[in-house]
Amino acid sequence: MSGGVDSAVAAARAVADGHDVTGVHLALSSNPQTFRSGARGCCTLEDSRDARRAADVIGIPFYVWDMAERFREDVVDDFVAEYAAGRTPNPCLRCNEKIKFAAVLDRAVALGFDAVVTGHHARLADGVLRRSVDLGKDQSYVLAVLNAAQLSRAVFPLGDSTKDEVRAEAARRDLAVADKPDSHDICFIADGDTQGFLNQRLGSKTGDIVDAASGEVLGSHSGAHQFTIGQRHGLGIGRPAADGKPRYVLSITPVDNTVKVGPREALDVHVVHADRPVWLDGVEREGPFECQVQLRAHGEVHDATVTSDGDTITARLHSPAKGVAAGQALVVYQPDPEGDIVLASATIARTEALAPADV
Template identity: 70%
Template sequence: MGLRVLAAMSGGVDSATAAARAVDAGHEVTGVHLALSSNPQSYRTGARGCCTIEDARDARRAADVIGIPFYVWDMAERFARDVVDDFVTEYAAGRTPNPCLRCNEKIKFEAVLDRALALGFDAVCTGHYARIADDGALRRAVDPGKDQSYVLAVLNKDQIAHAMFPLGDTPKTLVREEAHSRGLLVADKPDSHDVCFIADGDTRGFLARKLGSEPGAIVDADGTVLGSHEGAYGYTIGQRKGLHLDRPAPDGRPRYVLSIEPVSNTVTVGPADALGVREITAIRSVWTGCEPPTAPIECAVQLRAHGEVHDCVAAMEGDSLRIDLRSPARGVAPGQAAVLYAGDTVLGSATISAARAAV
């Protein structure tokens, strides 16, 4: 017997194909597009597949082709508070947030799922590339280049139990071919990239408009002033370009952002080999593939979307998660997610609060 399924339709090829597959599986499917901006024209324009007026129209046309009811839900206020404001606050605090992860957590699988369950739906279907195992564990997609388990790892067990990811077992190229065969006009629509609520892609400019100019110093590890900046929020750990330093390094090698101190408004830079991190502390852990470990576990950790995977030992220390890497990782920034895996299965995730250099 089929389920009552709410299909979140962004206006892109993935969510449209996922909705069509849910219909093929015998479910009673209703499409919904999330209106995430009170002024959609202020968001990114063009055929990108996320939150513009064109996207809403594309989603509606896809629903018509599939033959399912379609609605638009206004999530602008919730999105502004839980994703956009959070993004700005995190950068102001010297951290590097992932807005797609926050959107999955707070919008698609909290606000939308809560409303869907209240309306009598059994599950929410999306076009994410991930799989759900028979035991309810979240697993990587078969297409490693499109795998989105990292940005879904913040979901809890109950949310995963009410989720559907019909595309997790299919490479993206075949999804586009399938969309063509179904007559979906979004079959060739480009994938969305970057941050959807920053229309021109200029994150530093967006933050400057929100936070204003806050001049400060760029220094090396011993405190020598090398240059200045207009806001520490405009930098991320591991950044190389855009430093505009007045004094080159004595050895001529490039410098990278090593740390960001929002209280003193200082950005510290140094050589690439100073970026190596061996020990990570993370907070707000969520465990879906196992129970919270009572002893250290051998596993692997991914520290950014589509980033490298590192072997590690993870252990709970009070309310915090400690991760000891077998080999150093670079560009590890507070605010990012650390997602633990056993093979292709997500064990849990947590938000990085501190990282210590390799010694």
């Protein structure tokens, strides 16, 4: 129970379905005051109190589990290391994989519980994970790292409801979090300043900002970790391109601390290569097969032809995507009238832009 409305209603529905439910809040920092306080964060002292009050109203036991060390190692340290390597990670995805459905699930099973229930907006039935009916709140993308064994012990009660319906139900149940705003920020970055957070841990190192086409040095920066693919603002170049159009980050090379920039059309990606694949039902599809892929949380969906060799998944997009960053997840969906089915996920390693004749 995070302290938000979704997990509170998920717990209430689990009780209503006849389950023996215990509420658990995760303490993810050894010093909670360093995490964001106020309504827009998560994992704060305020959230712990909100979760406890919700458990009291629902009428279930409530505990706080200390996962701070595991969270730091598996989520925070991974986040910093990925940026240092020139990639753009998704910490929520890693938290689901390493904390909520690994560390928490392992402890729950050891204590005799059958499953972990969360307030994620996704549908799960008979081991098949589908998008939520509320596509605007769908969280199947960040759950696509779960394997068949983890899904067999997961319950997502909210997948058949919209967020408005969840809030209305919370109000009917007299849960004080009914109107609590959603959390949008990275919970372990107290002030929302991701660049400042990374600077503190990775330090400053001057490097060049280079025009990708001409090789001309356009400016300098104090650390390649401050950038992500597709970024437009904050480049600090100080002079416009010859055609007057904006420049975007096209590539990041940590080895020589170089950031290359260019026009928006140079962000086009036609082929995405991803490694460490997870097939949610445990059955690999070698392909090629037609499907849809999503390349970032809440990003657009692309029709694609997918192949797999066991170690990698390759998606050839039917229309180009822009600004695809290594470190994000490639999630494979099978379109279905009853709700798109999540087939697999993998971590984006590299991308290709094809010549017009090869598209």
